Amino acid sequence: MLTAERNKTGSRTLAYLRREVKIPVPEKRRTGKGAIRVAGGKVFNIKNLNVELPLGIMTAITGVSGSGKSSFMYEILHKNLRARYERKHRSARVFNCASFVGAEYLTRAVLIDQSPIGRTSRSNLATYTGAFSPIRDLFAATEEARLRGWKANRFSFNVKSVAGGGRCEACEGNGEIAVEMHFLPTVYVTCDICRGKRFDQETLTVKYKRKNIYDVLEMTVEEGLKFFKDIPAVADRLRTLSDVGLSYLRLGERATTLSGGEAQRVKIASELFEHYSVGTRLQKTIYLLDEPTVGLHYDDVVKLLQMLNKLVSYGNTVVVIEHNLDIVKNSDYVLDFGPEGGEAGGKLIARGTPEEVAGNSQSHTGKYLRKALRK
Ligand SMILES: Nc1ncnc2c1ncn2[C@@H]1O[C@H](COP(=O)(O)OP(=O)(O)OP(=O)(O)O)[C@@H](O)[C@H]1O
Ligand SMILES: [Mg+2]
Ligand SMILES: [Zn+2]
Numbered sequence: 019m020l021t022a023e024r025n026k027t028g029s030r031t032l033a034y035l036r037r038e039v040k041i042p043v044p045e046k047r048r049t050g051k052g053a054i055r056v057a058g059g060k061v062f063n064i065k066n067l068n069v070e071l072p073l074g075i076m077t078a079i080t081g082v083s084g085s086g087k088s089s090f091m092y093e094i095l096h097k098n099l100r101a102r103y104e105r106k107h108r109s110a111r112v113f114n115c116a117s118f119v120g121a122e123y124l125t126r127a128v129l130i131d132q133s134p135i136g137r138t139s140r141s142n143l144a145t146y147t148g149a150f151s152p153i154r155d156l157f158a159a160t161e162e163a164r165l166r167g168w169k170a171n172r173f174s175f176n177v178k179s180v181a182g183g184g185r186c187e188a189c190e191g192n193g194e195i196a197v198e199m200h201f202l203p204t205v206y207v208t209c210d211i212c213r214g215k216r217f218d219q220e221t222l223t224v225k226y227k228r229k230n231i232y233d234v235l236e237m238t239v240e241e242g243l244k245f246f247k248d249i250p251a252v253a254d255r256l257r258t259l260s261d262v263g264l265s266y267l268r269l270g271e272r273a274t275t276l277s278g279g280e281a282q283r284v285k286i287a288s289e290l291f292e293h294y295s296v297g298t299r300l301q302k303t304i305y306l307l308d309e310p311t312v313g314l315h316y317d318d319v320v321k322l323l324q325m326l327n328k329l330v331s332y333g334n335t336v337v338v339i340e341h342n343l344d345i346v347k348n349s350d351y352v353l354d355f356g357p358e359g360g361e362a363g364g365k366l367i368a369r370g371t372p373e374e375v376a377g378n379s380q381s382h383t384g385k386y387l388r389k390a391l392r393k
Contacts, residue, residue: 058116084359136273235270
């Protein structure tokens with residue numbers, strides 16, 4: 019199996035799977051506290067579906083392609099939860115079912131998909147995770163910056179120089195310039211004034227521990243962790259990125275160039291940081307993930323599983339659509355859809371702990387789970 023990785027210089031290379039450590043079957047399944055109850059679910063191939071989704075644990079939704087997993091997650095679960103928790107979607111009606119109860123045990127629903135993070139090319143890993151703000155404060159606090167009267171916004175490439183920013187005005191802080199050509203796609207060339215460094219010369223003379231702001235954005239998460247180890251506001255944020263297996267990314271990595279799987283893990287890292295920093299005071303959240311292991315390196319599946327378990331240990335609920343048996347056998351509960359795809363699907367075939375589903379002769383997933391649990 020081939021997998022994309024980045025080497026020390028940041029470029030992607032292909033690396034073969036390294037040693038495989040078997041993910042063990044957990045000794046004990048957690049049991050839920052309360053449940054979301056859906057009655058009369060009806061959408062696409064789903065007809066009159068009655069489901070009980072336990073809260074406070076990790077549930078895997080399984081089933082063959084086209085059996086109705088995503089329809090259940092997006093059209094029933096997410097639509098109804100969103101109508102309870104999000105002001106923008108607030109509604110008293112129920113969607114695609116006759117009744118939907120139990121949402122009051124939680125206060126927030128978060129869909130973690132593989133869609134890109136950050137809509138503009140200005141958003142990068144450091145800005146998205148909130149690490150850039152304390153970094154700019156560190157630069158503003160240097161003697162050099164204070165002598166010149168420069169504030170934190172001097173170290174932002176989003177602030178115009180007339181407004182006190184230190185960005186390179188030739189490229190407006192982008193580091194590259196778009197060259198429009200007739201009948202051809204737009205080409206981006208490195209700005210020859212700042213040479214892609216995004217800041218003006220003067221700003222780059224300011225150093226914190228002998229690095230300027232551009233040098234810092236060029237650091238990988240791993241390097242940043244060492245460099246900022248005494249600054250919890252930065253280090254704690256970077257640590258969650260490294261925990262989800264993203265230590266090879268650069269702090270200045272544009273959010274728009276992250277792969278779907280990387281973007282998804284950055285989102286998980288941000289959520290973990292919130293729970294870690296705010297602790298139990300943070301609202302109880304239900305996380306919905308549709309096939310998060312797609313394209314992940316084996317080691318990263320292990321990391322992902324650890325992160326999902328951590329979210330559960332903070333008191334949250336995780337619902338994950340998965341074909342990956344390592345994730346399924348490590349879930350506390352399984353909802354298996356089927357029996358087949360399309361019109362022959364849309365039904366709940368089996369539910370219970372992985373052991374219980376493995377004992378169900380009607381379920382395709384059960385058959386595979388039996389083998390996976392035996393190992
Ligand atoms: N927007 C839609 N309009 C009509 N039918 C749909 C729509 N989306 C999905 N379906 C149908 O509903 C059924 C279930 O699809 P769904 O996407 O929920 O399956 P799934 O279990 O998530 O499959 P996969 O594992 O391939 O993602 C399929 O027969 C599909 O064709
Ligand atoms: Mg699907
Ligand atoms: Zn420039």
